[in-house]
Amino acid sequence: MSTWLFDLGNTRLKCAPLNDDGTIGGIVALDHLDGGIADAMARALPARIEVAHLASVASTETTVEVLDALVSRCRRISRARTQARMDGVRIAYARPDKLGVDRFLTLLAARARGGAALVCGVGTALTVDLLDADGLHHGGRIAPSPRVMRDALQARARQLVPDGGTYSEFAADTEDGLVSGCEGAAIALVERSLAEATQRLGAPPTLYVHGGGVRELRAHLSSARWVPGFVLEGLARWAMAEATRPAGLA
Structure with missing residues (x-):
């Protein structure tokens, strides 16, 4: 089959x-x-x-x-649908349907790997979710990805170029300033989340990153583990859990 x-x-x-x-x-x-x-x-x-x-x-x-x-x-x-509890994960949202299924599935994948995890996805949105070692989801953040930030700026100020530039902490021209500002905002959000997660849990969680927009950020997140198929990995866990779920249980 x-x-x-x-x-x-x-x-x-x-x-x-x-x-x-x-x-x-x-x-x-x-x-x-x-x-x-x-x-x-x-x-x-x-x-x-x-x-x-x-x-x-x-x-x-x-x-x-x-x-x-x-x-x-x-x-x-x-x-696949987000569940309040599944495969050892308990999500923080009072309404499970409001947590994106992609975020939920990466929590299943992180739980299967063991230990506390900070999961960062970079696609259209940048999302961050914290999972402790016991499988409890502590919530997360949602922000525009660097690509969406850049597109939004260009849509409001047509004179700004939509692509190009080299990352720098203090850029000396507009193109470099745009890429440095948009990527830097995303990096700062992840780093702040990691620091807050470490304080809350008493030890740093494993930082997992995934999604099509991660490539530009990875060089600045030295501790991150890149998992390109993290949603699919979680979907595999969901499929296996569904196959063994007793009939009639949600």
């Missing part, structure tokens, strides 16, 4: 097979900003899949397009 995992974000769809031991196989990343996601899936995926597990934070339109593409090749499709 073939089982596949699908992580649908605002710019990319990541896909990977789920192995029998709960690990994930090779990851395929498909861009969908310009549409055509169904055709890209047809080229990249097997003709038939037994079970598909989908986690989506994309628009309803894009999610439906992916679901339609899966219906034509899958016997069964399940969609």
